[in-house]
Amino acid sequence: MKLHLAIEELHRSEKHLVHVLLGMSDRHKAEHEVFHVTRDLARWSTDHVRDLAAIGQLYGLDLDQETGGEPGALERLQQAASDLFGRRPESGLLLLADLRHLYREASGVSLDWELLAQVAQGARKQDLLKLAERCHPETLRQARWANGKLKEAATQALVS
Numbered sequence: 247m248k249l250h251l252a253i254e255e256l257h258r259s260e261k262h263l264v265h266v267l268l269g270m271s272d273r274h275k276a277e278h279e280v281f282h283v284t285r286d287l288a289r290w291s292t293d294h295v296r297d298l299a300a301i302g303q304l305y306g307l308d309l310d311q312e313t314g315g316e317p318g319a320l321e322r323l324q325q326a327a328s329d330l331f332g333r334r335p336e337s338g339l340l341l342l343a344d345l346r347h348l349y350r351e352a353s354g355v356s357l358d359w360e361l362l363a364q365v366a367q368g369a370r371k372q373d374l375l376k377l378a379e380r381c382h383p384e385t386l387r388q389a390r391w392a393n394g395k396l397k398e399a400a401t402q403a404l405v406s
Contacts, residue, residue, distance in 0.1 A: 249374070250305050252365050256358040257298040257309045259351075263388070264291045264313040266351045270344045277341065283391060284348075290384045291355075301377055338402055345396040352389035359385055 267288035274280040292313050299309040359382035366374035 249365060249369060249371065250302070250307055252358070252362045253298060253302050253305060253307060253374075254309070256355070256362050257295060257302065259355045259358050260291045260294045260298065261310075261313050263351050263355050264288050264295065266348055267291065267388075270348055273344060274337070274341055276337070280341065280395070287388045287391065290388065294381045294384070297377055297381065301373060304373065338399065342396070342399050345392050345399055349389055349392040349396055352385060352392055356382065356385045356389055 267284045271281050271284040271288070274284075295309075295313050296311045299307075299311040302309040359378050363375060363378035363382065366372075366378060
C-alpha cells in the first residue's frame with residue numbers, strides 16, 4: 247500500500263500553501279483585509295501540516311511539523327515596500343496575480359485532500375478519513391476566499 251505517498255504529497259503541498267499565504271500577506275500589508283485574512287488562512291494550513299506530521303508517524307513517516315512561517319529578511323523588505331507602494335495602481339495588478347496563484351495552489355491542496363480521503367476510504371483507514379473530513383473544508387474555504395477576492399480585485403484593478 248502506498249498511503250505514505252499521499253500523506254507526504256499533501257504535507258508538502260500544505261507547507262507550500264503556508265508559504266504562499268504568508269508571502270502574499272507580506273506583499274500586501276497595506277491591504278489590511280488581505281494581510282490579516284491570509285495570516286489566518288496560513289494558520290489553518292500550519293495546523294494541517296502538524297496534523298499530517300503526527301498521523302504520518304503512524305505510517306512510518308518522519309515529516310517536519312514546522313512550516314518555517316516566521317518572516318525572514320525578504321519578507322520584511324516586502325512588508326516595507328507594501329507600506330510605501332500599497333495604494334498605487336500597480337499594487338492592484340500584483341494583488342490580482344497573487345490571488346490567482348493562491349486560488350490555484352489552494353485548489354491543488356483541495357485535490358490532494360480528496361485523493362487522501364479516497365485512499366483512506368478504500369484502505370479502510372478511519373484515522374486518515376477523519377483527518378481529511380476535518381481539514382478539507384478549511385482548504386475549500388481558502389480557495390473560495392481567494393476566488394471571491396479575485397473577482398473583487400479584478401474589477402478594481404482592471405477597470406480603473
